[in-house]
Amino acid sequence: MVLRLIKNAFRQIGRQPFRTLLVLQGVIWGTALGVLPPALIHGSMQKAEDDAESSGIDRITIALERREVSESFTGEDIEMLQTKYGDRIRAFNTYAMRRNRSGHLILVEEGGLEGRGMKIVSGRGFTDEELKSGARVCVLDDEKLENLVAEVGSKVRLFDEEFEVIGIAAPKSDEKVDEFGYNSGHFMGRFINALKQNMGAIEGNHVKRLRRRDNIMIPHAFRPQVKVNVIEMRADPKLILDLRDEIRSDLVAVGHQPIIYTNALLPFLFRSTLDTFVELNRAVFFLCIVVGTSVVCVLMVLSVVERQREIAIRRVEGARKWHVALQFIVETGTICSVGAMLGVPLGCGLAAFRVWLEPLEAVTWAFPPVESSVMVCIVTVIGLIGGLLPAWRAMRLDPVEVLRNE
Template structure:
C-alpha cells in the first residue's frame, strides 16, 4: 500500500511539474468524455421519457389497453366502455380488473343544448383553471365542492351568448353550468374547461374520441392472449359494436422496438464522438515519450539504487493512467453539466439522465486509454539500461 501511495505521489508531482503541457494533453480526453457523457445522458433521457409515455399508454407487464376505433360514417355518441362493457371484460379469464382510461390531453365530446343554440362541444377536465381573458377561472376549492362552473372560449361566447357570456348558463346535455370566464387557450373550437370532480359527478357518460379501456391482468396471464379475448368479446357484445371496432395493440412490444432504436442511435453517435478519444490517446503517448526522454537522469538514478525495469515501467504507466483519469473526471463533470444545461433550457422537450453505467464508462475508458497508450512509452523507459544512459 505504501509503495502504491509513493508511486501515485511521484506521478502527481511529475504531472504538476509540467502543468501547461499536460493540460493541453488532457483537453482531447476532456472533450471526448464530455461528448460521450452528454450524448448518453440525453439518449437515456429520451428513452426514459418514451418509456414513461408508453407506460401511461398501458405498456406495462401487468396491464393492457383495448382501443375503440369509431367508423368514419358513424354518428353515434354511445359510450363504448359502459359499466356493462367493463363487467364483460372483467369476466374474461385472466382479467383482474378493468376501468376506462382517460387521456388528459384529449377532450370529451358533448352537445350544447341551449334553446337558442345547439352544436358540438369539446370539454376538458381541470382541477383548477385561471387562464382567462374575461371574468375569472375556477379554483381547487370549486373542484372539491363540485361547483357547476365553467369557462368557455370566444366562439361559444359569441355564438351562444352574443358576447355576453359571463354569468349565463350553458346547458350540456341535461345539465346547466354557470359561465364564469372566457378563455382562448384551447386548440379546438367550442372549448369548455370544467372542474374535474364536477365533470365526474354530472357528466360521467361523456367519452373521448379515442376511447380506451385498461385491463389489469392476473399474475402469470398471457397479456396478448387475454387482451385479444377481451377485444373479441367486446366486438361481439360491446355497446359500441355498431359504431366502431375494439382492438388491442401491443404497446409494450412497440416500446421495446423504440428503445432499441434509441439505444442504437445513442451508441452510434457516442462512438463517433469517441473518435476524439483515440486522437487524445495518441497525444498522451506522445507526451509520455517526451517525459521519458526528459527524465533519463531520474531513470538512471533509480536504476543505480536498484530499481528494476518493471518498477520503471509501472511508474510511467501509472502516470499515464493518472493523467487520463484526471481528464476523464473533468470530462465527466463537464458532460453532466452540459446535459443538465440542455435539460434546463428545453425542459418540455429534452430530459437528461446520468446513469451509473455512464459514470463507469467514463472512468473505464479513461483508464483504458492511459493503459493502452501509456504502455509503449512505459515499456521504452523500462528498457533503458544504466550503462546506455551514462554513455
C-alpha cells in the same frame, strides 16, 4: 510505492498543465460524449416516471377519423376496451363533445377532470351522485371564465336549461402540452401538424378541443344520447406503445379508422431506437477514448526522451527496470483518469445545455453515477494498457550511455 508514483504523475501534470490539457482533449471529449446520452436518458426516464401525468407520457388518446359514417364510439366499443385492457391501465376516461351557444361542452364521466390533467382551483368538482344523476351543474375551465361572465354559484344556460357553476378548473401543470406531448409552440409540434396537413391527414379536432382551456364540463348522464368522441387511457409508460398497437388493431377489426395519440418521445425512450442509439454512442465513445489515449501514449514516449537523465539516475540508485516501467504505466493511467474525470462534468454540462437550448416537457438530464464510474474505470484501464509502450521504451534505456552523453 504506487501512491508515490501517482503523486509524481500529478507533479508532471503541474509542470506543464497547458500542454497536458491539450493532449487530454481526446480523452476529455470522449468521456463527455460517453456521459451525455446516459445523462439525458437517465433524467428523461426518471422524469417520465415521476411526472408521467403532467407530461402526458402515460397517456393514450383515441379518436376516430371523420368519415361519412359516425365518428363516435359505441357502447360496445367502450365495453370491449374496458374489458380487454382494464388490468393493464390505470385510468379509463370517455369524453363526449357538443357545441352550445355558451361555448364548447365536454360531457364527462367519473375521473374526467383528472383525465384531462385538470384540478379545481375554486369551488369544487363533481360528486359521484351528480355524475350518475346528470345534475344541472357544470365546471368551467379557467380561460372560459374570462370569456363567460360567471363565477362559482352563478348560473349559465346550457341546452336551454339553467346550470349552476360549482367549480373552476385549471391545468395541474403550467406547461401546455399538445396531443403529441410537445410544449405549446414547440417547433416539432408545428412541424408534425404541417406534415399532417400536407399529407392530407384528418385533423383531430375533438382531441385538440380536449386540450384547450376554454371548455365547460357537465355530467355525461345529463345527455347520455350524446355519443363519446374521445377515449383516454393512462398506463405505465413502458406499456403505452404495445397498448397503442393492440388498441389500433382491435378498433380496425370492428370497422373503425382510429387516430391514436401518444407522447412523441415514447419510441425513443422505450423501444429499440434507444438501444441502437446507445450502441452507436458506445462505439463513438471507445473510438474517442482510443484516439485520446494514443495521443497520451505518444506524449509519454516523448517524455521518456525528455526524462532520460532522471531515468538513468534512478537506475544507478538501484531502481530496477520494472520499477521504471511501473512508473510510466501509472503516470499514463493517472493522466488518462484525470482526463476522464474532467470529461464527466463536461458531459453533464452538455446535457444541461441541450435541455436549455431546446426545452421539451418530457426531456431533462440527471447525473448518471453508474455510467460515469464505469467510463472513468474504462479510461483508466485503457490508459494503463497504453502506458506499456512508454514503459517498454524506458526499460530499454542504458543508464551508462545516457550519463556518458550528459
